[in-house]
Structures are given as C-alpha cells and as structure tokens.
Amino acid sequence: MSAILNVADVSKAFSGVHAVQGTSFEVEAGSITGLIGPNGSGKSTTIDCISGFQTLDAGRVLLGERDITGLRPAEIAKAGMIRTFQNVRVYDSYSLLDNLLVAGEAFRDLNWFDALARTPRYRRVRDAAEDRARGLIDLVGLTRLSDAPATVLSYGQKKLLAFAAAMMAKPRLIVLDEPVAGVNPTRVNEVADILRKANATGISFLIVEHNVEFINSLCHKVIVLEQGRKLTEGTPAQIRNDPRVLEAYLGIARPAAAAAEAEAS
Numbered sequence: 001m002s003a004i005l006n007v008a009d010v011s012k013a014f015s016g017v018h019a020v021q022g023t024s025f026e027v028e029a030g031s032i033t034g035l036i037g038p039n040g041s042g043k044s045t046t047i048d049c050i051s052g053f054q055t056l057d058a059g060r061v062l063l064g065e066r067d068i069t070g071l072r073p074a075e076i077a078k079a080g081m082i083r084t085f086q087n088v089r090v091y092d093s094y095s096l097l098d099n100l101l102v103a104g105e106a107f108r109d110l111n112w113f114d115a116l117a118r119t120p121r122y123r124r125v126r127d128a129a130e131d132r133a134r135g136l137i138d139l140v141g142l143t144r145l146s147d148a149p150a151t152v153l154s155y156g157q158k159k160l161l162a163f164a165a166a167m168m169a170k171p172r173l174i175v176l177d178e179p180v181a182g183v184n185p186t187r188v189n190e191v192a193d194i195l196r197k198a199n200a201t202g203i204s205f206l207i208v209e210h211n212v213e214f215i216n217s218l219c220h221k222v223i224v225l226e227q228g229r230k231l232t233e234g235t236p237a238q239i240r241n242d243p244r245v246l247e248a249y250l251g252i253a254r255p256a257a258a259a260a261e262a263e264a265s
C-alpha cells in the first residue's frame with residue numbers, strides 16, 4: 001500500500017521544550033490511522049507541524065508525492081489535506097447548508113458578475129456545490145436540520161458539521177483533532193460509523209484522540225507517541241497488548257520479562 005502521508009524526522013521545540021523529537025511515520029492511502037499518547041506527548045504539535053499551523057525545526061512532510069514541508073495551511077488544504085480543530089469552528093448564524101458552501105469555497109472561481117446576474121455558470125456551480133453539501137449533511141445524519149442555523153446544534157452535532165465542512169473540498173486526507181472529545185458517549189459509535197462511511201469513499205484519516213477504545217475500534221494502524229517521540233506503532237491488537245504502551249499511559253513499572261520481550265521485538 002502506498003503512503004498518502006509521509007512524516008520524516010519531524011522535530012519542534014518551544015523555547016527549550018522538545019515537543020516533537022525526530023518523529024517519523026506514514027499514513028497509508030485509504031487507511032484510518034490513529035495517533036495516541038499521554039497528555040503532553042506531542043500529538044497536537046505533530047499535527048500542527050504536518051498541517052502547516054506550526055513551522056518545523058527539522059524534518060520533511062510529503063502528501064502523496066508532493067513535498068508540503070513549510071507550506072501554509074491554506075496551501076496544504078489546496079494540496080488535499082484538511083485539518084479540523086478540537087474547538088469546533090462553525091458559523092453559528094449560518095444554516096448548515098451555508099456553512100458547507102462557505103467552507104467549500106464553492107464560489108471561489110466565480111466573478112461578481114456571475115453572482116450578481118445569476119448566470120448559467122453561477123447556477124451550475126451553485127447546484128453542484130449544494131448537491132455535495134446536502135450529501136455530506138446526510139452522511140453526518142443532520143438532514144432534517146440542513147436549513148436551520150448552526151446555533152441550534154449540540155456540541156457533538158457541531159463537530160459533525162465541522163467534519164462535513166472539512167469534506168466539502170474533497171480532500172485526500174483529513175486530520176481530525178479529538179473528534180469524540182466532549183461527545184455524548186452514546187453517540188461515539190455513530191461518529192465511528194460516519195468516519196467509516198467517509199473512509200469507504202476513499203478519504204484517508206489521521207485521528208488524534210484520547211478515547212483509546214474509539215481508536216482501537218476504528219483504526220487500521222495506531223501510532224503511539226511518548227515525550228515527543230514515536231514509542232511504537234502497530235495494529236490496534238498489537239498496541240493493546242504492548243506493555244510499553246500501558247507503561248506510557250499509566251506510568252507503571254513493567255515486569256522485567258515483559259520489558260525484555262518488548263525491547264527485543
């Protein structure tokens with residue numbers, strides 16, 4: 001399988017704090033990959049560096065074949081990678097539909113005359129964008145609210161809207177920052193199903209999340225960070241049974257035999 005994202009030896013420090021130290025990993029095309037680790041292990045800084053919201057001190061980031069190191073977030077988004085934020089960003093006074101039309105920059109290539117005169121070109125662009133937006137609103141299960149202002153949505157629903165907005169631009173890779181943090185636990189499986197459906201349309205995902213159960217149920221591969229470095233990576237089953245991961249999370253001393261076995265692997 002080829003990589004949609006290749007992160008090579010990325011480092012970032014903040015006035016002496018080594019938030020990320022020589023981290024390398026890949027996201028395979030078509031996969032859902034999880035990025036986990038204890039508080040302060042460098043997850044947010046890593047995805048900030050990948051998506052252009054932080055400059056790298058060292059390292060390289062490839063999106064498919066393209067070197068995106070040092071590009072600005074808007075350029076990276078144009079190249080096909082969209083990143084969402086833990087704090088949801090939606091326009092409360094806009095309808096769900098308008099939120100998606102704005103996010104998808106549906107009218108970017110139209111001039112003022114097209115818009116003012118409602119030219120056939122304008123109508124074509126608008127209809128295509130609206131069809132896509134309505135499809136995505138269906139995908140996230142908010143159909144009955146499409147024309148309501150986003151302010152009526154619950155926090156979890158706003159996260160789903162932000163996710164639909166990220167999909168508007170037809171990205172190849174979406175980086176999700178804690179998609180189920182603060183979401184009602186009864187709704188977490190629904191979010192997982194929505195992400196699986198989106199993944200089935202060909203979009204790859206890199207997901208930062210504290211909810212390890214959610215990550216294990218969803219991801220093909222999981223990368224574990226600890227103190228700014230990659231501790232390990234593997235399938236959810238491998239990660240679940242890795243004593244080093246348990247130790248990183250709980251800070252517990254591992255039995256000598258298990259530690260030796262983990263180091264030998």
Ligand SMILES: Nc1ncnc2c1ncn2[C@@H]1O[C@H](COP(=O)(O)OP(=O)(O)OP(=O)(O)O)[C@@H](O)[C@H]1O
Binds near residue numbers: 037038040043044046
């Ligand atoms: N802007 C900043 N200025 C100074 N230090 C920072 C900054 N951003 C992150 N750090 C530090 O870098 C380290 C990694 O932080 P980061 O937020 O990337 O970890 P995280 O794994 O995302 O944590 P959490 O799970 O708590 O969100 C921490 O020690 C943090 O205090």
